[in-house]
Amino acid sequence: MPRRRRVGTGAPTIAEVAARAGVSTQTVSRAIRSRSRISVETRERVLNLVREMGYLPNRNAQSLASTKSNLVGLITHALANIGPTQTLVQLEEAAKARGFNVIVTDIDENPHSIRAAFDQLCAYRVLGIQVNFPLRIDFGVFRDLGRRVPVVLHDVRVGPEVASVVFRHAKGAQLLTEHLLGLGHRRLAYLGGPKTWIAEHERRQSWLRVLRRARLKPGPVFHGDWGAATAYAQAKELLRRHRGAFSAVVAGSDLMAVGLLRALNEAGIAVPAEVSVGSFGDFPFAGLLTPSLTTVRQDFAQVGRLGFACLLSALENPGSPLQQLDLEPALQIRESTAPAADRGSEG
Amino acid sequence: MPRRRRVGTGAPTIAEVAARAGVSTQTVSRAIRSRSRISVETRERVLNLVREMGYLPNRNAQSLASTKSNLVGLITHALANIGPTQTLVQLEEAAKARGFNVIVTDIDENPHSIRAAFDQLCAYRVLGIQVNFPLRIDFGVFRDLGRRVPVVLHDVRVGPEVASVVFRHAKGAQLLTEHLLGLGHRRLAYLGGPKTWIAEHERRQSWLRVLRRARLKPGPVFHGDWGAATAYAQAKELLRRHRGAFSAVVAGSDLMAVGLLRALNEAGIAVPAEVSVGSFGDFPFAGLLTPSLTTVRQDFAQVGRLGFACLLSALENPGSPLQQLDLEPALQIRESTAPAADRGSEG
DNA sequence: GCCGAAAAAGTTACCGCTAACGCAAAACAG
DNA sequence: CTGTTTTGCGTTAGCGGTAACTTTTTCGGC
16 A cells, blocks of 8 residues: 655656656756766756756755765854955855855854854765854864864964964064054054954964064053944043053954044044054955054955865865965055154153 | 665764664654654663764755755845845844754845855755845746745845835935934935945935925935945045035945045045935944944844744744834934034025 | 677665654553 | 553655666777
8 A cells, every 4th residue: 555645845856857858867867967978969858858847956865865965064253243254255155156055153152162063064964164263262172073074264273184274463463563663652552352362362462572572561451342332442441541651552453443543532632643543454444434544454255265265175185285374464554553743751 | 786885974874873772763863853752761862872972963864854954045145245244143043043054145136146046045945045135126036936935035025925024214214314304404415325226226215205395406316335435436426526515415324424424524524514424224333433423223133033033934834924024214313414504505 | 790898878776864654552531 | 441542662665866887879990
């Protein structure tokens, strides 16, 4: 006695196409995916039928049968920020150009959620996973995960066993700090991003290093969350406690610079006449603020493009060493920095 | 003669878990997915083994066998902009909370690519598709597509046969324009987004309507691309050709306002003393620019949340009418608008 | 005209999981 | 104590494709 037939989704299957074409399913499969072992005429005939019937190969079935998918995973953090978004957009574009799709998951700062996200994505048998989680956590987890599936780390480098694309944050901070010193500033304040971020840590260390080399005492240090609002609040605090004690401020992002500029403006402090401001990002609006921002360009879009290229290279040349790419920062000098008015009151 | 066994991915399968637990695969399946038809003890025992072995159900196999996936598709346009990003982030969060994953694809303005993206996503047998393509195209395509799979449209309404979440752009533009008129402005310029966008069209129509009602002649109209750079360029053109002919400008986005403010500043025109500026968006930095922006808040995050809720509702109550949600705009009045200095030179 | 190789197509056995049904044992109703 | 549900699990037959192998056809070379 035949069981009740399961209802399908209504979409035509490969078997239906094959039946109408008068060939086997295998031939339809070949027509769709390859150009070998099938005659040009058969191929044409089948493909016409595919179009006519609106047949779409079921990716789940394809993935199951071939034990691999067309998916690339992206695990990202703080996706609402401009940088990660740029990265995603470019990654998706690069992936699509090669016939892959991207499945995204935005996670919070809890390192445990990395593992959870990883499991989620692995369950889809993704080809590889891009990890944009640039926080200062125990990197061991990345080595672990890299063993299960090809991984490309963004802004984290754990060694030759995992591919990575990183910004040279220290270099960027050095460029900016030296620029300020070159303008005669001797008392620099610092209004960075969250301490938990690698970018923040590396920049601050670099800032301290440059000051130490110049035999200058570092000025007050504050931290925000990359956004304008907290930067504004922190900048007010900076001014309340250290007004007059600095002639330049290094801000963690262009948006933080916006908040900082606001606070300086409200305090009646002219930029750059009295205080210079530099930041990181160089997002499109940075050059159009008043004053326009001196800022270290970070090409987040490039992270997406190169990240995908790394993955592709790892998949196509399984033996070869995994790529370790560096992105060079570039200082854009604009109006928000100017020679110091108060030369050498200390240092 | 046995064929060569196919190599697996190395990950344990449900059969291996079942074998070690001494139960059938069906029992393992039940332990993982449901709490019925299985005893508590068996369930515990199986789940422990699942954890111990690091078993991850193959989503492709699950989707194939159950003819539905855990995926929600998002087709979006100009994802690099702040709004669409907010939407994505919230959508992903809402989806994750219910055990779904999001697969994203960012498409260009060619309406044809909607169909292509749709096919791509349907091939994964996604549960539903969110379409964030708020351009003025022939909406027939959406009705078509909505028949194949549940669809939620963002910022587009085609009728009761497709769910949608839309901004009340006309209302927003009306609020802003009336605010400016209330301040005594009689000559308003307009620096909007791309004409191809629905938001742009509706706002401009609304702006014209309000002016007509007030028996005022509309001022010069320019268009950018939502970004600061083109807004700056267009604003320069506006000033070159119409300087002095307007006392207020409606800008299409907060970022466009940034470019506009820059151009006004370079031209030596004080805001808001000489010219008032209003915009749309109310992104976090809007209140921290100098001057802070009077702007119409658009809650893009809400689009993501509600869009997912619409989809869920459509999936869970197949019979009931599809949701048609409106998002109310809210005018944030700040420093960039002020009473007109030149009352009544015309109109 | 025959032979062997290559090309074109078909067959079979899965990929890893779930729906649907089967069936004994336990729980429950009367 | 008997008949009916319910519970707990197993069995079977796919879901819709692809890999690997086999068979048939074509075709060049001698």
